[in-house]
Each structure stands twice: as C-alpha cells, then as structure tokens.
Amino acid sequence: MRHRGLPETAGLISGHGRYSNIYSRYYRFGQRTLAGKAALQWRARYEAGLLKATDWTCDLIETPFLVETTETHPPTLFRRSFVLKQVPCKVRLYITSHGIHEAEINGIKVSDQVLAPGWTAYDHELQYQVHDVGQLLRQGTENVIGIHVAEGWYCGRLGFGGGRHNIWGSRLGVIAQLVLTFQEEITQTIGSDSDWTCHRSPIETAGLYDGEAYDMAKEQVGWSSAGFHDEGWSAVKVCGYYPERLTCSDGPPIRPTRSLPAIQITHSINGNAILDFGQNLVGWVQFRVPKGPAGHKITLVHAETLENGECVTRTLRHAKATDVVVLGQSSSPEEAYWNPRFTFHGFRYVEVIDWPEAELQVDDFSAVVIHSDMQRTGYLTCSDPLVSRLHENVVWSMRGNFVGIPTDCPQRDERLGYTGDIQIFSPTACFLYDCYSTLRSWLRNLAAEQKEGANGSPPIFSPKAMPVPNFPLAIWGDATILVPWDLYWAYGDVEILSTQYETMIGWIDHGIPRAANGLWGQVRVQLGDWLDPMAPPDRPHLGITDSQLVANAYLIRITDVMSEVCTILGHASKASAYSKHAVELRAAFASEYITQTGRLVSDSQTAYALAIKFDLFSTPAQRNHAVERLQHLILHRSRCKIATGFAGTPAIGHALSKAGKDQLFYMMLTNTKPPSWLYPVTMGATTIWERWDSVLPDGTIHPSEMTSLNHYAFGAVADWLHAYVGGLKPLLPGWKKFRIAPKPGGGITWASASFECPYGEIVVDWKLDDGNLVVEVKVPPNTTAEVQLGTKECEVVGSGFHTFRAAYVEPEKLSLPPPLPFTTEDDDPKLVTKD
Incomplete structure (x- = not known):
C-alpha cells in the first residue's frame, strides 16, 4: 500500500497489507482523517485539497x-x-x-x-x-x-x-x-x-x-x-x-473535446454565407481572423436548423446566440484565430454577416464541441443504419446537455437542470457515459435546495435559477429517488443511497400530498405524460392519459424502490413498512383505475405501459388482458406510431418485452412515419428532438415556441436498445452479474454493443447466420454473465471470450390491419378510430 520508490513510512495510510474483497471499485478506506493539503499513499500518491x-x-x-x-x-x-x-x-x-x-x-x-x-x-x-x-x-x-x-x-x-x-x-x-x-x-x-x-x-x-x-x-x-x-x-x-x-x-471539467469542419456553404436571401457543420452540436465556432479595416464588425448568428434556406432563430426565444468580433489594427504577419471564451451555443448552422474578404473559405471555420469531459462507456451499432443513427443522435443529445449539469436543452433561453428530464433518461445516461460524479454533484445540490422548502418537495430544476417555489410534482420529484437508484445499479456504489437517503425519505414521506387511500391527493398541477403527441401543442401537459394515474403509477414504483433501498442500508423496519405500503397502494390503484378484466380508465399506450412495467395488476388474467389491449391500441389505433410522452416513452419498450411482445415494439421502433423515433432521422435529425414533430413533414418548424431540436428525454428509448438489440442488462448492481440476451427483430441481422462497466469492458457481437444466432461475448474479470439465446437453456460463464450458437426461429410476424374506410395510413394519430 505504498508507492514504489518512496520511503517505507512516507505518507503510509495503513500497514495492513492486502485487502480481500469481491468488488473492484468503490472500496472505501476510512480509518484515517485527512488533513488539508496532506499527501498520502495507496499504491500511488494522493493529495487532499483544502478541506476546512x-x-x-x-x-x-x-x-x-x-x-x-x-x-x-x-x-x-x-x-x-x-x-x-x-x-x-x-x-x-x-x-x-x-x-x-x-x-x-x-x-x-x-x-x-x-x-x-x-x-x-x-x-x-x-x-x-x-x-x-x-x-x-x-x-x-x-x-x-x-x-x-x-x-x-x-x-x-x-x-x-x-x-x-x-x-x-x-x-x-x-x-x-x-x-x-x-x-x-x-x-x-x-x-x-x-x-x-x-x-x-x-x-x-x-x-x-x-x-x-x-x-x-x-x-x-x-x-x-x-x-x-x-x-x-x-x-x-x-x-x-x-x-x-x-x-x-x-x-469532470467542461472541456473542448473535438472540432468539426464546415461541410457546406449556402447563402441567405441577403447574400450572407451560412455554414453547415453537418451536426447539431454544443460549443462555439473558431475562425481565422480575416484581413479588414479596424472597426469592421463581423457577426455570427447560430441556429439549429434552416427553414426555406434561412437560419431559424425563432425557436431560441429570447436568446440571441450571436457572437460579434470588431477587428483591430493588426500588424502581425501570422494568422490569428478567434473563438468565444465565456458562452456556448446549440447549433448546426452559422450565418456569417459582413465577412470583410471577397470570399469566405470553408476551411477558415471549425465548430468546437464542448461538454463535461466524461468517459464514454457505452456503444451500439447494428445493421439498420436508421437505428444506428438514432442511437448516435441520443449520444449527441446527451453530450450537448451535460455541460456541467444535466439540462433540458442547450440553445434557447432555458438550459435548466430539470429533474424530470434526467429522471427518465438516467438509465441511458449511465450506459453511454460514466456520469456518476456529474450526477452525484448535481444530486447534492438538488438535495440542498430541496431542504430550503418546508414540505419535502424538490425544485423542478436545480440549480434553482428562477423564483419558482418547490411544489409536489410526480416524475420530476421522483428524481430524488430514481436517479440515485439508477446510479447505484449502474456503478454499484452504495454511498449514493446513504448520501441521498434523507432527501429520498423527505420526498416520499413528506413531499407527496396523500389522499385517504395513500395515493396522490389532488394538487394544483401535474405535468403527467408531458409532450404526449396527442396533447394540444400549446398545452403539453394535457395528454390523453390521466395525470393522476401517471403520478400514482410512479408513486408505487418509488415505494418499491424505497423498500429495496432501506433493505440495502440496513433499515429493516422501514423496508418492511414500504413493502407493506406498496401492497396497499397497488390495491388502491387497482380500485381506482383498473376494471375487473384489466382495462384501464385511461385507455392509452402510456397507461398500459406503466401498469405492465411496474406490475400494477392484481391477477395474471388482468395483466394478459392489458397486454392484448396495448397491442390492439398500437396496431389499430396508432398504427405502430408512438403515442407516449415523458412518462410512457421510457416504459413502453420494456413493458412490451416484459410481456413477450418484442416484435411489436420493433414495429414501433422501425416506423418512419410521424410520430416515431425514426421519423426525425429520415428528416435529417442529428440529435433528439423535444417534440416528436419539431420539424413538420414539409420541412417547416413546429409553430410552438417550445421547439428544441436537442432534448435527450425521448432518447430514453436507447435503454431498450442496449438491453434488447445489444442484449446487455445488469442483474446485480455495478454489473457484477449481467445478462446477455439479444432479441433480433425489425429486420436487424447483426448488432454490436459494448459497455465499460466498473469491472472492465463487456462486449456483445451477434449476427444471424444461416438459421443460427451466433453471439461472441467478452466478459470482464470478477464478473459473471448469464447468456440466454432464444429458447436455449441459460448458460452462466465467467471472465474471458466466449462464442455461442443457437438455432434461430423467425418470430411470428405481425402486420398492420388494413385501414378503416374512413381513415388512411397517413392520418394524424389524433384521429382515433373506433375499436
């Protein structure tokens, strides 16, 4: 436990020699109190900061x-x-x-x-x-x-x-x-x-x-x-x-991590050059300082997209997103380059106004990408280029919305650390990047601001940049419990649970107003299935799913989680109380929202997805009926288009796969008609949009002022991609044990996924080959993998490289029913047909 070459007693923190432990990460040594600026050793030299x-x-x-x-x-x-x-x-x-x-x-x-x-x-x-x-x-x-x-x-x-x-x-x-x-x-x-x-x-x-x-x-x-x-x-x-x-x-600090060249120059109606960097990104533009008279002003206007060949700035609302450089009197013969230092923009296009030279050269400009410099840990590609591009769009949206903290968007006059957005996205975030320390820091600040209020409710965004009082709001408030839980599962560090335990208890025991039956009481507002595509564009909280149903489904989920948290932390009586309360809440939920046969009072994709995923049905018969009803809604009502918002989108894929309906979800996933995940990809999207139709089929921008082209929330579908296309899913916290079980479908014939877990790199490469599913895997040291291929018996393997082959039987193909005489396949999903 000393650094080689140092004196035997220099900075020694313990003389106990080797430690035996099954974990490779987050093993804590707490036998000595550190002093500020002290230098210590544990195989290497550690230096404390200013601690007091x-x-x-x-x-x-x-x-x-x-x-x-x-x-x-x-x-x-x-x-x-x-x-x-x-x-x-x-x-x-x-x-x-x-x-x-x-x-x-x-x-x-x-x-x-x-x-x-x-x-x-x-x-x-x-x-x-x-x-x-x-x-x-x-x-x-x-x-x-x-x-x-x-x-x-x-x-x-x-x-x-x-x-x-x-x-x-x-x-x-x-x-x-x-x-x-x-x-x-x-x-x-x-x-x-x-x-x-x-x-x-x-x-x-x-x-x-x-x-x-x-x-x-x-x-x-x-x-x-x-x-x-x-x-x-x-x-x-x-x-x-x-x-x-x-x-x-x-x-990790915020850093420039890459530069992208401009790929094309077009011109606005005023003759100004418009640079296209080929990717919606977050950062700034660096350019060669041109020759020009002192006092000449160059203006750069940033935009995410074009409409009729012009930069769209309406969606930025009150943000100007404009950089200005006034030239000086330069006598240096060397080329100089300029970029801003204390701002950042979300953009793909830049309009350059009043460039002083005769012609603007594309090589004079580059786009600098900045974000919190987290380690990339998760990758996925497959034979379907649209699905691969969808996954890459999720990565770019996460990258651009982790500039110090997790935000909703990076370009307009908002860019706030909304709790609801990261709550639904955190499982995906923890796979794509090592965001443990970034989210731990954000949660610590959220906890501090939660304690400012007397009612146990956290703010809707943190840091609290606007004078909005803390108020109870399902999904958003649930971030206090579900984000630490996702971090624990991703990284295996129990400290995040113990650190956040007080605020978890504060929310579930004191922050949520309760009715007599323990469910949510009536509150002034619930955002419900936010941005449900069938909600009015200017009132995105008014989706077709009852917001109280959504809130109570999540209430049962966080109650289940709190029972597990208390068990892990050794609070046995609390764990038992939450477990008992979850049973009571399920009974109350069933009484309030589920018929005896299994129909839900909100007959929607989101309602059934939440109920199936969170196990809210009293009997298997009810669940089976609900699964069939959800399939009917998807095939007949929405015709495999997405009909979920914030609440339902992360749940629907997992709910269908849990019910054995993987192929049905593949039909939704690979649909390219709006609203769908691949529609934006077909429209040239390089990040995830805030709305399913932020850009309309004719190329015009959605008329709502709330129209970001870089919002990671609906990219939560990538969690399903990792688990079922990539075939990777943890079975124990920190990926100490995990499952490899790819589910081919949707015409995808091969996929490759990798994840740098706390123990090392996991790799899954699979392909369909002459009637067989062939899977090659890499299992890191000190971990165990369960490999499940189709109906073949599960195999348990340890570290190393393994190859598996199983007969592949094409699943029964589902097909869309013919449209009713008074509808067409291209009808707006808001036009609901009779069932």
Missing part, C-alpha cells in the same frame, strides 16, 4: 464596476504580480470565481478547462479547481497571475420568458490561492487580496444565452505577463465570503 474553511486565507476580490440589474456584466481582467526568489518543490493554484473564469500565469492558460468553476446552487456550494502550475513559474524575476472573469451562471441572465440577472450576486469576483511549497514543507501563499488590480476586458459582453462581443482594439496585450504596465487599472473591492461553502470539484 480555515485552509482558505485569501480574500474574495470583486470588480468595482457595478451595472444595472437588467444589464450584462462586462467581463473583467484581474492580475497580480510577484517575484519568486526560490524554486518551490510544489505549486498549486486553488481557484474559483463569482462568474466563470480562465486563469493564466505568465501568459499561459493553466488548464484547458472552460466555463469554470461550473454551475452549482451557489447559495449552498461553490466549487473550486486545483491546478499544478509549477512549470509556469520563473525564478528570480516577475511572475504574473491573470484571471479573466465573465458573468456566466452566477450573475448572468438565466431562465425563460426573458429571464433575470444577478440571481446569486451582482458583481464579478475571484477567490484564488497560490500555494508554494518549498523544502522542509515551508509554504508561501499568494492569495487574492487588495494587492490585485482589475480592468475591463476587451470582451465587451459575454452572456450564456446571447453570445460574446469582442473588440480587438481594446486588447490588453501582455496583461497576464511580466513587464505589463497596469497604471491605468483599478483597485479591486475586497469582500468577505463563506469559505465553508467552497468544495473541490468532484465531477
């Missing part, structure tokens, strides 16, 4: 420039110079800000991280980052720390309907502590204090929604390097702060 409030000795320094509450804060440059007389052994920069920042030492950025310190519930938690900057310092001469700060989430405009500024504060500020460690553990600290100066940035405005405006004539050349004269700079404002709110970032 007293470890922070610097001040909060703020800009003296105050703006009106309705105005954008101009970014500010902060600097401090010092002379380094000795060579330190170790140098660490601990830094955070009120706003978002980039730090430089001697003219060099300290990190490739962007939009630091990220977005948290700043009233409760402000995260700091730590950088090893020893290589950037110079001995015996002047050194300079420079920190560039913009408003970001802290005091920038947030929220829909125009939003508001200064939610958590009204001034930009910096908290920075440079700690130099010399021999014999002597330290010197250079912190943010009154010795710093500040100046307005050449970036005149930088808002997350509206974009960035940069004036090259106002550049402070060399401002973060030695020899710069800052006589005209202003003194900073020294303020107090709450160091106990500072916590080290525990999630």
Whole structure:
C-alpha cells in the first residue's frame, strides 16, 4: 500500500497489507482523517485539497464596476504580480470565481478547462479547481497571475420568458490561492487580496444565452505577463465570503473535446454565407481572423436548423446566440484565430454577416464541441443504419446537455437542470457515459435546495435559477429517488443511497400530498405524460392519459424502490413498512383505475405501459388482458406510431418485452412515419428532438415556441436498445452479474454493443447466420454473465471470450390491419378510430 520508490513510512495510510474483497471499485478506506493539503499513499500518491474553511486565507476580490440589474456584466481582467526568489518543490493554484473564469500565469492558460468553476446552487456550494502550475513559474524575476472573469451562471441572465440577472450576486469576483511549497514543507501563499488590480476586458459582453462581443482594439496585450504596465487599472473591492461553502470539484471539467469542419456553404436571401457543420452540436465556432479595416464588425448568428434556406432563430426565444468580433489594427504577419471564451451555443448552422474578404473559405471555420469531459462507456451499432443513427443522435443529445449539469436543452433561453428530464433518461445516461460524479454533484445540490422548502418537495430544476417555489410534482420529484437508484445499479456504489437517503425519505414521506387511500391527493398541477403527441401543442401537459394515474403509477414504483433501498442500508423496519405500503397502494390503484378484466380508465399506450412495467395488476388474467389491449391500441389505433410522452416513452419498450411482445415494439421502433423515433432521422435529425414533430413533414418548424431540436428525454428509448438489440442488462448492481440476451427483430441481422462497466469492458457481437444466432461475448474479470439465446437453456460463464450458437426461429410476424374506410395510413394519430 505504498508507492514504489518512496520511503517505507512516507505518507503510509495503513500497514495492513492486502485487502480481500469481491468488488473492484468503490472500496472505501476510512480509518484515517485527512488533513488539508496532506499527501498520502495507496499504491500511488494522493493529495487532499483544502478541506476546512480555515485552509482558505485569501480574500474574495470583486470588480468595482457595478451595472444595472437588467444589464450584462462586462467581463473583467484581474492580475497580480510577484517575484519568486526560490524554486518551490510544489505549486498549486486553488481557484474559483463569482462568474466563470480562465486563469493564466505568465501568459499561459493553466488548464484547458472552460466555463469554470461550473454551475452549482451557489447559495449552498461553490466549487473550486486545483491546478499544478509549477512549470509556469520563473525564478528570480516577475511572475504574473491573470484571471479573466465573465458573468456566466452566477450573475448572468438565466431562465425563460426573458429571464433575470444577478440571481446569486451582482458583481464579478475571484477567490484564488497560490500555494508554494518549498523544502522542509515551508509554504508561501499568494492569495487574492487588495494587492490585485482589475480592468475591463476587451470582451465587451459575454452572456450564456446571447453570445460574446469582442473588440480587438481594446486588447490588453501582455496583461497576464511580466513587464505589463497596469497604471491605468483599478483597485479591486475586497469582500468577505463563506469559505465553508467552497468544495473541490468532484465531477469532470467542461472541456473542448473535438472540432468539426464546415461541410457546406449556402447563402441567405441577403447574400450572407451560412455554414453547415453537418451536426447539431454544443460549443462555439473558431475562425481565422480575416484581413479588414479596424472597426469592421463581423457577426455570427447560430441556429439549429434552416427553414426555406434561412437560419431559424425563432425557436431560441429570447436568446440571441450571436457572437460579434470588431477587428483591430493588426500588424502581425501570422494568422490569428478567434473563438468565444465565456458562452456556448446549440447549433448546426452559422450565418456569417459582413465577412470583410471577397470570399469566405470553408476551411477558415471549425465548430468546437464542448461538454463535461466524461468517459464514454457505452456503444451500439447494428445493421439498420436508421437505428444506428438514432442511437448516435441520443449520444449527441446527451453530450450537448451535460455541460456541467444535466439540462433540458442547450440553445434557447432555458438550459435548466430539470429533474424530470434526467429522471427518465438516467438509465441511458449511465450506459453511454460514466456520469456518476456529474450526477452525484448535481444530486447534492438538488438535495440542498430541496431542504430550503418546508414540505419535502424538490425544485423542478436545480440549480434553482428562477423564483419558482418547490411544489409536489410526480416524475420530476421522483428524481430524488430514481436517479440515485439508477446510479447505484449502474456503478454499484452504495454511498449514493446513504448520501441521498434523507432527501429520498423527505420526498416520499413528506413531499407527496396523500389522499385517504395513500395515493396522490389532488394538487394544483401535474405535468403527467408531458409532450404526449396527442396533447394540444400549446398545452403539453394535457395528454390523453390521466395525470393522476401517471403520478400514482410512479408513486408505487418509488415505494418499491424505497423498500429495496432501506433493505440495502440496513433499515429493516422501514423496508418492511414500504413493502407493506406498496401492497396497499397497488390495491388502491387497482380500485381506482383498473376494471375487473384489466382495462384501464385511461385507455392509452402510456397507461398500459406503466401498469405492465411496474406490475400494477392484481391477477395474471388482468395483466394478459392489458397486454392484448396495448397491442390492439398500437396496431389499430396508432398504427405502430408512438403515442407516449415523458412518462410512457421510457416504459413502453420494456413493458412490451416484459410481456413477450418484442416484435411489436420493433414495429414501433422501425416506423418512419410521424410520430416515431425514426421519423426525425429520415428528416435529417442529428440529435433528439423535444417534440416528436419539431420539424413538420414539409420541412417547416413546429409553430410552438417550445421547439428544441436537442432534448435527450425521448432518447430514453436507447435503454431498450442496449438491453434488447445489444442484449446487455445488469442483474446485480455495478454489473457484477449481467445478462446477455439479444432479441433480433425489425429486420436487424447483426448488432454490436459494448459497455465499460466498473469491472472492465463487456462486449456483445451477434449476427444471424444461416438459421443460427451466433453471439461472441467478452466478459470482464470478477464478473459473471448469464447468456440466454432464444429458447436455449441459460448458460452462466465467467471472465474471458466466449462464442455461442443457437438455432434461430423467425418470430411470428405481425402486420398492420388494413385501414378503416374512413381513415388512411397517413392520418394524424389524433384521429382515433373506433375499436
């Protein structure tokens, strides 16, 4: 338990030698309390951050420039110079800000991280980052720390309907502590204090929604390097702060991860060039600074799609998504490139206005993709290119909506951490990326804001960027229980359950208003099966499924989960109480919503899908009748088109497969007529849309103002793809044991899936070959796989590479019934035929 080459007793955390344990990850060692900045070993060297409030000795320094509450804060440059007389052994920069920042030492950025310190519930938690900057310092001469700060989430405009500024504060500020460690553990600290100066940035405005405006004539050349004269700079404002709110970032930073070239240039009716990057993405554009007169203004307008050849900005609502660059007088013969630093956009197309050169060259531009730099863990491809593209669209939508926190959309004046969106998507998210630390951090902030209210209800989004009181809302509130549960199953770390246990109990025991029978009581609003395609476009909460039925189905689900959580955490009496209560709730649900034969009062895809998936029927006969009724609705009423919203979409595939109706779901999955999963793909979608028909068949954009082309919620179908097309499903938390059981269908003849679980990589490759299903698998060490192919007896295998072959019998094919005389196959699904 020591790093090789270190002294036998240096930083030793235990002398107990080898530990035996069946788990390969999240094994906790808690026998020693760590001190701030302590260096310890466990086969490698670990370094603690600043763990106590007293470890922070610097001040909060703020800009003296105050703006009106309705105005954008101009970014500010902060600097401090010092002379380094000795060579330190170790140098660490601990830094955070009120706003978002980039730090430089001697003219060099300290990190490739962007939009630091990220977005948290700043009233409760402000995260700091730590950088090893020893290589950037110079001995015996002047050194300079420079920190560039913009408003970001802290005091920038947030929220829909125009939003508001200064939610958590009204001034930009910096908290920075440079700690130099010399021999014999002597330290010197250079912190943010009154010795710093500040100046307005050449970036005149930088808002997350509206974009960035940069004036090259106002550049402070060399401002973060030695020899710069800052006589005209202003003194900073020294303020107090709450160091106990500072916590080290525990999630991956936001970084640029790739660049995409423009693939095509078209022109608007005004003659402006429109760049097409071929992919709806989140980030910004980088371009070569053209030759042009000083003061010439170049404008870039970002859009997700075109309509009649023009960029569509109506769907951005109050977000301008516009970057502006004013050229300066350049004497440098070298090519320069520019990109924004303190904003991001959701876009595929960029209109370039007033390019000063005769012709715009496609090679002068690239799109830079940014997101939380999580490790990609899950992959899926198959023989159907449309299904493969659908899965890739899900990946791109997750990537673009994990910029620090999980959000609903990345482009318009919203971009909020909605609880309902991530609740339905978290199983898919945990497969595609290692998002454990990102979601753990978000849940911690959600819990803090949940406790602000007296009723146990969490906010509808976190961080709480708008003055909306916490109120009880099924599905959205259920995120407090189901997201930690999904994390536990994906990663096997029981700590997430114990950490979130108090807020889980707070929601289920105190946050949900109850009727006399234990079900949901009547509340002012339930969003129900949000964005059901049959809901009125301007009232997406009014789907055809009773919202109380939806709420109560989820109530039974979270009660089941809480019984299991309490069992895992050793709360036996609580576990028994929840188990008993779940039985009572099922009886009440059946009395309220299920007929004796198994019909549901809401005769909809969503109602039956939830009831089947969550086991809400009293008898097998009722369940069987419900399955047949659901099949009838799919084949006869919707004609294999999707008729579910937020509540039903994640459930319907799993419900049908649970009932042995895989082929029926394949018919829905591979349908290309709207509303369906593949209709957007046929329309050129490269991300998941907010609405099933965000783009209409004639190419026009849905008239509703709530029309995002990058929403991951309906991409929850990928969880079914992983389990049944890919054939991968966990049987124990953390994938300690898992099932391999691909279910061919829908004309798919091969598929390849892989997942980097906590124990290593799982791989499944299958194909149909001359009447056989041939499956090749890779099972990681310290895990067990159950392999189930068709009707063949289940085989249990351990780690290694295995090949299996089983006779494949084509399943009985279902077909659509002929349309009734007064309907056609292309009828709108809202036109419901008689059954």
